[in-house]
Amino acid sequence: MTSAPTFAQLGEDALIARILARIPQDGTVVVGPGDDAAVTDAPGRLVSSADMLVEGEDFLDGWLDPHRLGVKAAAQNLADVRAMGARPTGLLLSLAAPGDTPASFVDGLVDGLVEEAGRAGAVVLGGDLSDARQIVIAVTALGSLPAQSAPLTRNAARPGHTVWLGGRTGWAAAGLDALFAGAEVVETPAAEAGEIPAAEAARLPAAAAPDALLATAIEAQRAPRPAYEAVDALREALDGQPAALIDLSDGLGSDAGRLARASGVDLDLDSAALDALADDLVPVAHRVRALEEAAEADTDEPVADAASQEESAARARARRWVLTGGEDHGFLATVPEGVHPIGWRLVGRVRPVSTVPSVLIDGVPVGDSGFVAVDPDGGFRHFSGSGE
Amino acid sequence: MTSAPTFAQLGEDALIARILARIPQDGTVVVGPGDDAAVTDAPGRLVSSADMLVEGEDFLDGWLDPHRLGVKAAAQNLADVRAMGARPTGLLLSLAAPGDTPASFVDGLVDGLVEEAGRAGAVVLGGDLSDARQIVIAVTALGSLPAQSAPLTRNAARPGHTVWLGGRTGWAAAGLDALFAGAEVVETPAAEAGEIPAAEAARLPAAAAPDALLATAIEAQRAPRPAYEAVDALREALDGQPAALIDLSDGLGSDAGRLARASGVDLDLDSAALDALADDLVPVAHRVRALEEAAEADTDEPVADAASQEESAARARARRWVLTGGEDHGFLATVPEGVHPIGWRLVGRVRPVSTVPSVLIDGVPVGDSGFVAVDPDGGFRHFSGSGE
Secondary structure (H helix, E strand, O other), rough: OOOOOOHHHHHHHHHHHHHHOOOOOOOOOOEEEOEOEEEEOOOOOEEEEEEEEEEEOOOOEEEEEEHHHHHHHHHEEEEEEEHHOOOOEEEEEEEEOOOEEEOOHHHHHHHHHHHHHHHHEEEEEEEOOOOOOOOOOEEEEEEOOOOOOOOOOOOOOOOOOOOEEEEOOOOOEEEEEEHOOOOOOOOOOOOHOOOOOHHHHOEEEOOOOHHHHHHHHHHHHHHHOOOOOOHHHHHHHHOOOOOEEEEOOHHHHHHHHHHHHHHOOEEEEEEEHHHHHHOOOOOHHHHHHHHHHHHOOOOOOOOOOOOOHHHHHHHHHHHHHHOOOOOOOOEEEEOOOOOOOOOOOEEEEEOOOOOOOOEEOOOOEEEOOOOOOOOOOOOOOOOOOOOO | OOOOEHHHHHHHHHHHHHHHHHOOOOEEEOOOOOOHHHHOOOOEEEEEEEEEEEEOOOOOOOOOOHHHHHHHHHHHHHHHHHHHHHHHHHHHEEEEEEEEEEHHHHHHHHHHHHHHHHOOOOOOEEEEEEEEEOOOOEEEEEEEOOOOOOOOOOEEEEOOOOEEEEOOOOOOHHHHHOOOOOOOOOOHHHHHHOOHHHHHHHHOOOOOHHHHHHHHHHHHOHHHHHHHHOHHHHHHHOOOOHHHEEOOOOOOHHHHHHHHHHHOOOEOOHHHHHHHHOOOOOHHHHHHHHHHHHHHOOOOOOOOOOOOHHHHHHHHHHHHHHHHHOOOEEEEEEEEEEEOOOOOOEEEEEEEEEOOOOOEEEEEHHHHHHHOOOOOOOOOOOOOOOOO
């Protein structure tokens, strides 16, 4: 046995034993990992969602330590359960990986899963291991809603509702651009980085700490920490009134479009509110541009833009991140007039559909609004295809 | 749009719409696929299990049509839920596949999942799609147990219990050997093939229909149809008494060993009972050997064995399938004296542990029993490693 055994060297049974030793259980778990299936006491309605991370597709080797990968895999699933208004209870992990993967990979991955599950009030219940040519992490998140309690679905937006954002949008996309531009990955422990609440990080004074903002964006991409608690604030403000809710996994414009189509309404976003969201990202856009210029300087003569051009380009990029950037797992809600969820930002209003259910900015289609130059529905998709 | 579009040509949104159109819902589903998460009315305790199928590892392209792959992916997960004594309620599918996969692949896969879920009383609740270099099918099965009802775990075997087999063992392994030997895959529709109950197929007169037995073995490998109803018969016979239960996914010897270790007992199998199970597989072993000889004849001069040698080799192979063959998803139970579950076969007895918890045959360690020449614990494992 070497000091760094691989999956193939350890074997399935020893790997599973190693994983089980890292998974704490709580009082709701009747049978934890290690039997044919897990058994939990889960009163009320069952909420379930599945989501994958694939190496080379959803993450690149080198950007993500196993711990952050575990956090990210957990977060994207827990946010889906939270986005039904439910309380997450458990996670199941299916991991396929090449035989030469170091066994320490599962240690970090499971620790990240356990940690982020704990932040959302859930535990890791079980899973499966398999051999594969690339790493595939498939997670299922489970949650519960009180019996007879209505879930917060995406088809419940009604004209007259106001539109609110809980958590962040655009930060993970900014982090992705920064990583593509060659930004240095700061190796703070993920657990420590995770202790900065999303809301607080977004409130950092922009001018004072562009590097801190850049680091926040990169961390948002590597290990998103959804504002799970925002859904509690929403439910409290609603006090039983109906509302629509969706997890922002593919981008604000794209997911707002899904909500609009599911509800048969127009969703009218406010440009000033979007620009307020973009404000914090403008310094990040400047830093990313500087990184790109430094990289280009290796091959080409850098062309210095005029300061006003640079400012306008950074603003345009920040707006694009806000409107089309996915993977932050913020929450978008529409609520009846008079409901003001604490900690959420008012970003628009639901209107009766004019032609087909659409996302508008200041009352006009996004493409005509002059707010961004790109397709607002251009959020992330697997298989880019043309549809049918 | 061509007549056979690929995943990449259709795109994620159109593929998801195509999948959703194939998934029927039932009255327990509050929110079906298409929102952030599914919501179901699931009274009692929650049972959950996750299991993967990986192309090239768990199945080879060409052996399995997408429909049977769906059946197999569903069956291995539903059997895990059933093996806790629970009633399956839902499945979630995470599918990673290359962009050049034909879109018709998901049609068959989802139809197979839906069909086998229905056979077990469950529905398909949701899932996720991603791009990958090889096909990875990760399924989570959910189920429910009445509140306060004790699950049937693998750690509940007690000395004096009798040991019973529900469903089959060895057939899927026989089918795998037949496929490796070049057996022709009979392209009956999976749905039709699935209509032959496992118990009935196993009772086919061996001498009369060796080809039918071979086809049954191949079908058991391609699209296992676990005897879910056997668990109902078990619970009825138990009438609330405690029992141990495990799903036979890796092989009778291997999974019996897990049950023995979890319970701290010896599990003593009866050689006559095992040979009765092997009886039906002896004709299959002869047919597989004939296929192998035909393949060898292409390169070498065939060496005709004496008839008695052939019979003994076929018996040895059938015994090995029974003891080490996985993927049938039969059920192994230990129950208190006097409990006789209808439709199950009595195959042994639980004894106090003598040295370390072990599987015995006729009271002696399997290796000394002369029953098989191979490691009885040599069931299927991902990552063959040496452990630690």
